[in-house]
Amino acid sequence: MxxxxxxxxxxxxxxxxxxxxxxxKTKVHDFDNLLRNKLLLIVGAFAIILGLGSLIFHHTQxxxxxxxFWQYSYVTLIALAVTTFIGLGGGVRGERxxxxxxxxxxxxxxxxxxxxxxxxxxxNLFMDEPSRYADPTKAVLxxxxxxxxxxxxxxxxxxxxxIHLKHTALQLKGQPIPPMISPVSNQQVAYKKEFKxxxxxxxxxxxxxxxxxxxxxxxxxxxxxxxxxxxxxxxxAGVLLVAAFIVMLGQIPLATAFIPxxxxxxxxxxxxxxxxxxxxxxIGVGLGASATSFKIILGIxxxxxxxxx
Amino acid sequence: xxxxxxxxxxxDVDRRVIYLIVAVVMIVPIIFPFDLPMKISKRTTEVLFNxxxxxxxxxxxFLISADLNPQDQPExxxxxxxxxxxxxxxxxxxxxxxxxxxxxGLAEQALNQVAMEFNNRAADGxxxxxxxxxxxxxxxxxxxxIVPILGLGENIYDVFPRDFYGNELKSLPMMTKxxxxxxxxxxxxxxxxxxxxxxxxVAYAQARYGIRVTGGVTAVSVADFYPYLDSEQxxxxxxxxxxxxxxxxxxxxxxxxxxxxxxxxEGMSSQSSTHxxxxxxxxxxxxxxxxxxxxxxxxx
Numbered sequence: 001m002x003x004x005x006x007x008x009x010x011x012x013x014x015x016x017x018x019x020x021x022x023x024x025k026t027k028v029h030d031f032d033n034l035l036r037n038k039l040l041l042i043v044g045a046f047a048i049i050l051g052l053g054s055l056i057f058h059h060t061q062x063x064x065x066x067x068x069f070w071q072y073s074y075v076t077l078i079a080l081a082v083t084t085f086i087g088l089g090g091g092v093r094g095e096r097x098x099x100x101x102x103x104x105x106x107x108x109x110x111x112x113x114x115x116x117x118x119x120x121x122x123x124n125l126f127m128d129e130p131s132r133y134a135d136p137t138k139a140v141l142x143x144x145x146x147x148x149x150x151x152x153x154x155x156x157x158x159x160x161x162x163i164h165l166k167h168t169a170l171q172l173k174g175q176p177i178p179p180m181i182s183p184v185s186n187q188q189v190a191y192k193k194e195f196k197x198x199x200x201x202x203x204x205x206x207x208x209x210x211x212x213x214x215x216x217x218x219x220x221x222x223x224x225x226x227x228x229x230x231x232x233x234x235x236x237a238g239v240l241l242v243a244a245f246i247v248m249l250g251q252i253p254l255a256t257a258f259i260p261x262x263x264x265x266x267x268x269x270x271x272x273x274x275x276x277x278x279x280x281x282x283i284g285v286g287l288g289a290s291a292t293s294f295k296i297i298l299g300i301x302x303x304x305x306x307x308x309x
Numbered sequence: 310x311x312x313x314x315x316x317x318x319x320x321d322v323d324r325r326v327i328y329l330i331v332a333v334v335m336i337v338p339i340i341f342p343f344d345l346p347m348k349i350s351k352r353t354t355e356v357l358f359n360x361x362x363x364x365x366x367x368x369x370x371f372l373i374s375a376d377l378n379p380q381d382q383p384e385x386x387x388x389x390x391x392x393x394x395x396x397x398x399x400x401x402x403x404x405x406x407x408x409x410x411x412x413x414g415l416a417e418q419a420l421n422q423v424a425m426e427f428n429n430r431a432a433d434g435x436x437x438x439x440x441x442x443x444x445x446x447x448x449x450x451x452x453x454x455i456v457p458i459l460g461l462g463e464n465i466y467d468v469f470p471r472d473f474y475g476n477e478l479k480s481l482p483m484m485t486k487x488x489x490x491x492x493x494x495x496x497x498x499x500x501x502x503x504x505x506x507x508x509x510x511v512a513y514a515q516a517r518y519g520i521r522v523t524g525g526v527t528a529v530s531v532a533d534f535y536p537y538l539d540s541e542q543x544x545x546x547x548x549x550x551x552x553x554x555x556x557x558x559x560x561x562x563x564x565x566x567x568x569x570x571x572x573x574x575e576g577m578s579s580q581s582s583t584h585x586x587x588x589x590x591x592x593x594x595x596x597x598x599x600x601x602x603x604x605x606x607x608x609x
Contacts, residue, residue, distance in 0.1 A: 203414040211379030223331045227590040252581045253345040
């Protein structure tokens, strides 16, 4: 039963997936969409719980056993806790209710009018049911309808910058400022110094520089490896070296500008020998994947069930 | 004997010396960039540029799957910026989505940056203003990749009921005016990724729903996409930073008012000098190897 049940589920869904491709716009097709758009997301959500559990278990065990580099497991666990807190509390842009945003002005637009709120929660309440809460006498700024979505998505600072730019440009040209975009509420839409912790800030402050640094370091290792290991030891290595040499040289604009035919030669290498070998590999991989899929669907291949035979 | 020791010494040179050379070769052109004569790749960049240029003005819709990560930023971010600029110049509507959570920050940054460029110019009386919800929409992130790729072929509102900012997608004017419901209402998908996601789009979106697909990929993975380029399953493609720089050049040629930062063109001087350094090191490494072997076979 432990094996037969998952195999039966897999068999039924595999057959279903195949059938739905060929039946056109029918109820089968609609049900297949429902499976893909809803059920798959729910399964994915459970997989995240499983993954989280596995990650926490693995690293706590590592710390307990004082395994090699166990100290780094603390970094992983702390990062996980902090990111989860900020993500759930502050959201991507610090829009959630937990106190990860300090200061600042929350603004929102509805029906061509801009409103200032005391908190994001108040704004969310307003935006969910504007017909109930919108009071035109409390609006601070009037604006053309076309800007409404922009206002709702911009931070207070960006909004002010936008209005200011437009305002200044019209002033400089000596053109009259239409009342609709006039920043009459400069004092009212007061922008306070804002301190906000959000996932976006973690992303920009930690992930972007760390990711870029890690990748940039590759250039140093590649150069060192190219100098030490890329040798023309035999004919095969020689062919590889010459091809790599031409393709890399063709990547340099200066070289293609001064060496006639280099650009075309590089393109030929990519178009002919590269293409032929890639196609061969892809056809082989495709046939192999199809054969393995059939073996799994028919229950011949059972390694995916885990636990050995 | 004396000579041999020189080759041997050169072969065993301290790696820190190599690192220092690379650092200098890489950093100096960043501080003092130089212009490079760019030859446009007809088979890849030009095909893609012409394809986007042939979208119907005011009616074209370009879906960009921006799946770039911080580590791919130097190569893929300029491509994203260039695509958005091209669409805004031609009044083509832009939909941007992400299949990975780490891509959202850069995708939003690119959209905001280009929108700000256009709106600043519009304030000076050059060009037109672009408005969120009318000219472009950021759909946000939806996992796992295969679900939105197939789902968008059926009904976009099932996959993305709301945009990244929480606006109901159906309420945004661009979606209603253009009646965008699925791939049928879009002109092309542009997949920006450092992995094989463009191939996934070809396999699932193009094969099943017939929409044109193009790609913006890192230079190191270019060779993988040539079979799809040859079969015209990919409508052109941008190959690494060089491809992005070529696209920027084509944009400048076609739209003289283009004055935004040319990130790829700026980066090309540093990338080119580093490539030259790597080539020289390969040559030098092999010369040292052969000279050393020559002395060894002679029993010296």
